[in-house]
Amino acid sequence: MTSxxxxxxxxxxxxxxxxxxxxxxxxxxxxxxxxxxDTQPTLNAFxxxxxxxxxxxxxxxxxxxxxxxxxxxxxxxxxxIKDIINTAGLRTTWGSRLMADNVPDADAVAVARLKKAGAIxxxxxxxxxxxxxxxxxxxxFGVTRNPWDTALTPGGSSGGSAVxxxxxxxxxxxxxxxxxxxxxxxxxxxxVGLKPTLGAVPHNQVPDGFNNFIHLGVMAxxxxxxxxxxxxxxxxxxxxxxxxxxxxxDTLSGLQGATNGVDRLKxxxxxxxxxxxxxxxxxxxxxxxxxxxxKLGCIVEVRDDPVENAEPAWRILQQSNWAxxxxxxxxxxxxxIDPSFADGIRAGGEYSGQQLLQATYKRTQHFRTVQGWFxxxxxxxxxxxSRPPLSVEARALDPIAINGIDAGDMRQSxxxxxxxxxxxxxxxISIPCGFTKNGLPVGLQIVGRWHQDGTVLRAAAAFEARxxxxxxxxxxxxxx
Numbered sequence: 001m002t003s004x005x006x007x008x009x010x011x012x013x014x015x016x017x018x019x020x021x022x023x024x025x026x027x028x029x030x031x032x033x034x035x036x037x038d039t040q041p042t043l044n045a046f047x048x049x050x051x052x053x054x055x056x057x058x059x060x061x062x063x064x065x066x067x068x069x070x071x072x073x074x075x076x077x078x079x080x081i082k083d084i085i086n087t088a089g090l091r092t093t094w095g096s097r098l099m100a101d102n103v104p105d106a107d108a109v110a111v112a113r114l115k116k117a118g119a120i121x122x123x124x125x126x127x128x129x130x131x132x133x134x135x136x137x138x139x140x141f142g143v144t145r146n147p148w149d150t151a152l153t154p155g156g157s158s159g160g161s162a163v164x165x166x167x168x169x170x171x172x173x174x175x176x177x178x179x180x181x182x183x184x185x186x187x188x189x190x191x192v193g194l195k196p197t198l199g200a201v202p203h204n205q206v207p208d209g210f211n212n213f214i215h216l217g218v219m220a221x222x223x224x225x226x227x228x229x230x231x232x233x234x235x236x237x238x239x240x241x242x243x244x245x246x247x248x249x250d251t252l253s254g255l256q257g258a259t260n261g262v263d264r265l266k267x268x269x270x271x272x273x274x275x276x277x278x279x280x281x282x283x284x285x286x287x288x289x290x291x292x293x294x295k296l297g298c299i300v301e302v303r304d305d306p307v308e309n310a311e312p313a314w315r316i317l318q319q320s321n322w323a324x325x326x327x328x329x330x331x332x333x334x335x336x337i338d339p340s341f342a343d344g345i346r347a348g349g350e351y352s353g354q355q356l357l358q359a360t361y362k363r364t365q366h367f368r369t370v371q372g373w374f375x376x377x378x379x380x381x382x383x384x385x386s387r388p389p390l391s392v393e394a395r396a397l398d399p400i401a402i403n404g405i406d407a408g409d410m411r412q413s414x415x416x417x418x419x420x421x422x423x424x425x426x427x428x429i430s431i432p433c434g435f436t437k438n439g440l441p442v443g444l445q446i447v448g449r450w451h452q453d454g455t456v457l458r459a460a461a462a463f464e465a466r467x468x469x470x471x472x473x474x475x476x477x478x479x480x
Contacts, residue, residue, distance in 0.1 A: 006031045007168030008473065011225040014171065018076040021065060022181030025076030029058035029120055034076045036123065036169050042476065044144045045163040047083045048091055048124040054078065057120045070080060070402075073232055075118030079172040083124035083268040084131050085216070087111055090121070095129045095138035097336045100419025110174055110203045110216050110474030117232045122170055126160030129338045131181055133321065133396035136160060136386055139338055145392055146189060147474035148440055152389040157433050158217065162189040165219045166474055172229050175217040177413065180418040181312055181387075182217025183430035187384035187443025188471060190432045192226045192460070194218040196398040197451050198425030200249065201233045207325075207427045209241050213317070213362065213422045221470045223431065223461040226254040230453065234428075239367040251454040260458035263297025268377040271302075274416040279387040283440040285434035287384050292466050293381070293459075301377075308369070310420040311412040313362035315347075317423075320356050323348030340396035367424040374449045379459055382417040385432040417445055427453040431460045431470040439475060 004029045006014070017023040031053045040046060061076035081087055084094045086104040088111075091341075093099045115121070129138040136144040136159025144159045146152040147167040154163050161173035162185030175182045177195040186193025194217060201216040216233065220226040235248035253258060258397065269290055271278055290300050321339070326333065327349035334342040373380055387402045394400075399416055400407050407413035421428045426447050433444035444463075448456040 005127055007035050008128060008221070008470070009171070010218070010222045010435040010470065011074070011171040011228055014077055015073070016139065017420045018061075018065060019071060025058040025061040025120060026055065028076070029041040029078045029122065031349045032122055032170050034118040035167070039167055041168070042145065042150055043140055043163050044146055045125055045160045045167065045169060046080070046185060047093055047095065047126050047141050047160070050090055050121060054120050054122045061118060061120065070354055072118035073228060074114060076120060076133075077118070077172065078120045078122045078170045079114065079174065080123055080125045080161060080162050080170050081111060081121055082083065082158050082173065082175045083112060083127050084176060085174060088125065089126065092124065093140055094131070095127045095140050097140050098333060100140060100154050101442075103135060109202045109237045112172065113233045118170070120310070125158070125164050125173055128159070129341050130322070131157035131176060131178065132341045132344055133157060134168060134184060134415060135390070135394060135396060136185070139336070143392055146389055148190065148473050149389075150476050151392055152440075153188070153392045153394060155180075155389060156208055157181040158219065159185045161219045162186055162191060162193070162473045165189075165191050167477055171221055171225055173219040174233070175219050176214055177217040178214040178227055179422050180317065180415040182215075182219060183418050183443070183445060184415055186219055188389045188441065190441030190469060190474070192220045192223055192228045193430040193444065194457075195421065196230060196234065197427040197430045198451050199240060199246060200427070200451070200453060201230070201241035202235070202237035202243035204237060204239035208321075211240070213425065215422065223457055223464050224252065226429070227457050229257055249453060251457050254454045254458055255461045258463055262459050265300045265455075265459065266301070266376070267293060267379045267381055268301055268303045268373060270306070270307065270380060270382050273307045273382055273420060274311070275386055275413050277386060277405060277407050277413060278383060279402055281436045282346055282383050282387065282442050285436070286444055287435040289444050289463070289467075290381070292463055294456040296462050296466070301442070308366070309412055309416050310366050310423055311416060313359040314361035314419045314423055315411070316351055316355055317363065319344045319348030321348070322349055343397065363423045366420060370420070370424045370426060378448070380447040380453065382445045382447070384417060384445045386416070387414060388440050390437055391477065421447055426450060427456050429456050429460050431463060433463070433467065461476070
């Protein structure tokens, strides 16, 4: 096995080989750091690389193996962290000039759990400024590009995490998902993106723990790796009210057997969720994916009853959040921040208290609507997004087109499938389900009941067993 092969080996396999002393953590980490250096000029997936500390930790991990120490579930595995998640002693910039020199004193809860499990943090992955948009570019670091076609965006806001995983810069990345930010980039780069049930993974950085809908997300190349990481970072923490009394999950052990009980599941397929347009190619790829679930023994029913678009309520809630943090000093900082972020802050500052509370009421209505779906179905399947990736030169406030038709607002028409489940808190995963004629990945979203993350992962794993994807290497990385 060459060093390049290590780059596209699953975390589960790396773990087994490191424990068996067939492979060293230092060897794997060195290969990952070299891949970051080689791809940074073109893909630009990292804001900060912590090579010296990563190699030191990797050598210590190998010494622990040699001594026969008890090893954590991620012992010696190199990973990345989205650059809005706190890492003690390692700068966390939020992709912003305003935070360029910010070095947290403490790790986020999930980061601390990853370290305790033995993971090696190689660096901080790029994000749009304060994770505010569906693209990954920011004044601080420039533009992050899609490894399947560098003229295209990987989506956002966790684009750096997605590109890192897809392009062999570590098998796992910790991301966030407030309105699409884990699942959209995962779909556009051909990897797995999991948004767990709200509170399954505690989030101790959000200023409003009670009304929070910002989830921590898991990015991986395989479903098994996603389950491994989820199990490590899940469980109660006193700083997050949604997490209280939540036991650490054990989803990995359930990914056994050919169908994992999926053959008994009833599935609702929703091609449209608050949107009116779906790219023809994506529809065709997803239709073929539904046939796979039918062959697995699932009952798949097509639902075309209209669904209210969740974006208007999401917009008020999120822009109000930005305004609460920045509106009072917008005049001082707007020249230093992304214009689309400044526009969002300005809009948030204009909402009334009544509008904000009405948006909160609407969030509850969306939750109850989705809960009603699960009275009849075990899972809901949707496309992850309504069209393939946009140009890397796209701007957040530009309208988008689908099937050559003006589809209007990006959030309302591209990711209406995603922000709904951030507001409702249901677990949702995006998995690769095929490719367009131009060789671009297509994502399928699987959504489950609250706290049924294991069922969502089992369904994803059953599909993966029939239609594997992890062997596919992005076109920009292929020789020649």
